Amino acid sequence: MSVTVEYSTGELMAAVMARQLRPGEVAIMGAVSALPQAACRLAQLTTAPGLWFIAGGSGAVNPHLEPLVASSCDERLLNADAVMTLPDVILVEGRGDLIDVFFAGGLQIDIRGNCNLGPVGSWSHPTLRGPGGVGLPFVARAGRVVIYSMSHDRRTFVEHVDFVSGPGFPAGPGGLPGGGPSLMVTPLCTMDFDPGTHLARLATLHPGVTLDQVQEATGFAPILPVKLETTPAPTPEELSILRRLDPAGLLRSGASR
Amino acid sequence: MFLSSAEAIERLVPEGTGLLAVGGMHMHNNPMELVRELVLRRRGVRRLLTSPSASLAADLLIGAGLVDEVATAYIGFEHLGLAPAYRRAAESGAVTVLELCEAAIVHGLFAGAGGLPFTALPPGLELSDVSTANPEHFHTITDPFTGERVLVAAPLRPDVALIHALAADERGNVFFAGAHFTDRLMAMAAKTVIVQVERMAKAGEIAAQRAESVLPGFLVTAVVVAPRGCLPTASHRAYGYDEPALRSYLKLSRTEDGFAEYLQINGMAAAGVTA
Numbered sequence: 047m048s049v050t051v052e053y054s055t056g057e058l059m060a061a062v063m064a065r066q067l068r069p070g071e072v073a074i075m076g077a078v079s080a081l082p083q084a085a086c087r088l089a090q091l092t093t094a095p096g097l098w099f100i101a102g103g104s105g106a107v108n109p110h111l112e113p114l115v116a117s118s119c120d121e122r123l124l125n126a127d128a129v130m131t132l133p134d135v136i137l138v139e140g141r142g143d144l145i146d147v148f149f150a151g152g153l154q155i156d157i158r159g160n161c162n163l164g165p166v167g168s169w170s171h172p173t174l175r176g177p178g179g180v181g182l183p184f185v186a187r188a189g190r191v192v193i194y195s196m197s198h199d200r201r202t203f204v205e206h207v208d209f210v211s212g213p214g215f216p217a218g219p220g221g222l223p224g225g226g227p228s229l230m231v232t233p234l235c236t237m238d239f240d241p242g243t244h245l246a247r248l249a250t251l252h253p254g255v256t257l258d259q260v261q262e263a264t265g266f267a268p269i270l271p272v273k274l275e276t277t278p279a280p281t282p283e284e285l286s287i288l289r290r291l292d293p294a295g296l297l298r299s300g301a302s303r
Numbered sequence: 304m305f306l307s308s309a310e311a312i313e314r315l316v317p318e319g320t321g322l323l324a325v326g327g328m329h330m331h332n333n334p335m336e337l338v339r340e341l342v343l344r345r346r347g348v349r350r351l352l353t354s355p356s357a358s359l360a361a362d363l364l365i366g367a368g369l370v371d372e373v374a375t376a377y378i379g380f381e382h383l384g385l386a387p388a389y390r391r392a393a394e395s396g397a398v399t400v401l402e403l404c405e406a407a408i409v410h411g412l413f414a415g416a417g418g419l420p421f422t423a424l425p426p427g428l429e430l431s432d433v434s435t436a437n438p439e440h441f442h443t444i445t446d447p448f449t450g451e452r453v454l455v456a457a458p459l460r461p462d463v464a465l466i467h468a469l470a471a472d473e474r475g476n477v478f479f480a481g482a483h484f485t486d487r488l489m490a491m492a493a494k495t496v497i498v499q500v501e502r503m504a505k506a507g508e509i510a511a512q513r514a515e516s517v518l519p520g521f522l523v524t525a526v527v528v529a530p531r532g533c534l535p536t537a538s539h540r541a542y543g544y545d546e547p548a549l550r551s552y553l554k555l556s557r558t559e560d561g562f563a564e565y566l567q568i569n570g571m572a573a574a575g576v577t578a
Contacts, residue, residue: 077377078381080382103328103329103355103356103484104482105482116382117331117381120537121331121481121539121543124481124482131482132328132355132485136409139406140424142426169432169436170396171394171396172393172394173394175385175393175394176385177386178402179377179433180356180376180377180405181355181405181406182404183404183406183431184404184405184406184425186428187426187428209432210431213430222427222430224427
């Protein structure tokens with residue numbers, strides 16, 4: 047008989063993202079990235095020893111996250127294995143053969159994995175002026191892109207983004223220099239991409255979430271897999287590590303499950 | 304060399320400055336003492352260039368109506384929310400947004416600092432809409448070495464850069480502590496550089512720093528000593544950001560009246576200032 051342990055949506059998403067990472071890979075993330083940072087640290091301590099991760103604008107390489115912090119440029123991130131200058135980080139992103147995993151997000155995310163952090167609606171007179179994409183154009187060059195969003199609704203998951211900050215798979219001819227989007231992780235589910243069409247395909251439903259719920263909340267029709275699995279819940283070990291990294295509960299501010 | 308913030312802005316940032324660069328990243332190391340002085344003096348600039356991720360400094364200048372055009376890759380407050388004044392101005396068309404990405408900013412500043420006529424960007428960056436949205440700044444040319452199409456971007460050569468460093472010596476050599484983001488690069492590319500510091504350096508302190516943490520005095524036009532002058536943003540190795548104060552700004556600046564109230568409360572209302 048298994049013991050039921052409660053966990054938050056953020057903790058579940060961190061565990062899911064950690065399982066995407068492999069030993070020795072190099073991962074990078076941008077603004078508002080406490081979640082992928084926690085995922086990387088968790089992976090280092092469990093399934094991906096030797097993983098490297100660069101925490102956004104701080105330039106910190108393998109920040110120890112004692113504790114996890116909210117801002118990607120917090121000086122506490124500099125408690126790390128090494129620190130790069132920000133111009134050096136941007137050189138490394140441009141090389142294209144060093145970054146294995148790029149964590150991305152958007153105010154709008156579409157069926158091909160395009161992400162928009164810029165204008166929503168018209169470019170010159172947007173209905174919502176997003177903050178801007180920072181380094182998201184670089185996702186085109188990364189080994190693979192893991193997209194995460196703390197919102198799963200029809201405003202966020204749209205058929206086509208209004209502005210491409212971070213390129214997903216192109217609709218027309220021509221490909222990406224990098225490997226493209228590999229997984230989207232949301233509060234409801236995970237979606238991967240169909241290898242033939244490069245369109246989003248539902249992969250797993252989080253525990254307690256129904257297919258109807260996902261379809262209702264998604265502005266495009268994801269491809270349905272032959273067999274729809276349930277996202278494995280975080281293990282007690284994973285939760286114990288995450289809670290040690292995150293005494294302030296940055297990952298627990300959302301709903302409990 | 305050593306000026307008060309009022310003198311520095313009055314003498315070195317003329318009304319209608321063509322390109323003003325402001326340093327710091329997110330809610331860290333924003334040169335707020337200098338920015339407050341710009342707001343107080345209602346000193347308008349034609350174009351503002353931000354670091355790859357701007358926050359309070361840019362939002363205040365835009366909200367105060369001092370910026371015609373903003374060249375940026377991000378203005379926001381991370382986990383605290385979107386930038387209210389930037390949103391309002393961009394959505395109404397009061398400010399023109401010149402979309403950039405961090406590569407165009409950093410490589411553009413390298414080009415500005417090194418005297419390069421333009422900079423070429425890595426393949427794949429043309430797939431975002433950034434270059435399409437800002438045709439003034441980007442072109443596609445033929446790479447003379449490979450014959451491939453290549454995206455190129457304009458150099459960035461700010462007329463004035465406002466940045467923050469930890470300390471300065473009497474000759475205007477300054478050093479950065481913690482992360483120094485793109486501040487040093489911005490200063491190297493700019494014609495006039497005003498550095499806001501927390502304090503004077505101790506004897507021998509600058510010589511003991513690593514080369515990449517120092518900006519020599521011949522690249523610095525003026526130093527303004529402003530202890531705790533980055534607040535409510537953080538100053539690395541000095542103090543953290545004041546989250547309640549940032550939240551209070553975000554709450555007030557949701558409306559134009561609230562924004563005006565924020566300026567009043569924080570001593571930035573223009574009334575009573577003599578130039």
